[in-house]
Amino acid sequence: MKALNLPDPIAAYFDADQRDGHAVARCFTRDGRVTDEGETHAGPAAIAAWKTAASTRFSYTG
Numbered sequence: 001m002k003a004l005n006l007p008d009p010i011a012a013y014f015d016a017d018q019r020d021g022h023a024v025a026r027c028f029t030r031d032g033r034v035t036d037e038g039e040t041h042a043g044p045a046a047i048a049a050w051k052t053a054a055s056t057r058f059s060y061t062g
Contacts, residue, residue, distance in 0.1 A: 009027070012027055013027045017051075020048075020051070020052065020055075021047070021048035021049065021050070021051035021052035021055065022048045024047065024048065024051040025044040025045070025047040025048035025051065026044070028044065028047055030043065030044065031043065032044070032047060033047075034047050034050055036050065036054070
């Protein structure tokens with residue numbers, strides 16, 4: 001697979017996405033928001049919970 005030359009914040013997100021919800025939440029500011037499946041998750045705790053729940057429901061393949 002060809003390596004992508006991503007901006008640092010995007011590369012950090014994809015790296016965190018391979019770990020856990022708390023790592024993903026650290027990619028956002030304290031007032032960061034994620035909108036997914038029609039719901040908005042605001043703040044680090046909500047983003048971590050969203051990512052953790054999504055990771056149990058979905059698996060990614062490369």
